[in-house]
Amino acid sequence: MITMNVCKTLGKIARHGLDRAGLVLISGSVWLATAAHAVNDLPGGPAVNQLNLHPAVTKVAEEQAWLHWFMLAWRSSWRCLV
Numbered sequence: 001m002i003t004m005n006v007c008k009t010l011g012k013i014a015r016h017g018l019d020r021a022g023l024v025l026i027s028g029s030v031w032l033a034t035a036a037h038a039v040n041d042l043p044g045g046p047a048v049n050q051l052n053l054h055p056a057v058t059k060v061a062e063e064q065a066w067l068h069w070f071m072l073a074w075r076s077s078w079r080c081l082v
Contacts, residue, residue, distance in 0.1 A: 052068075053065050053068055
């Protein structure tokens with residue numbers, strides 16, 4: 001009987017601790033997410049709302065952009081067929 005009461009009490013304490021830890025984790029995540037909205041375009045990184053690759057500067061980058069579009073078109077057409 002005493003063991004059951006101790007187990008119930010420890011279970012309540014553990015659940016209460018996990019609830020508090022979850023609240024702290026969620027609060028921290030929300031705080032970090034709001035900081036991400038304050039960032040504008042970063043040098044050398046993607047622009048805000050940028051969908052494609054950067055404009056090509058070198059020949060290798062041009063070929064990479066071509067390969068990107070080729071693979072995108074191939075995958076899209078294959079997906080439509082299957």
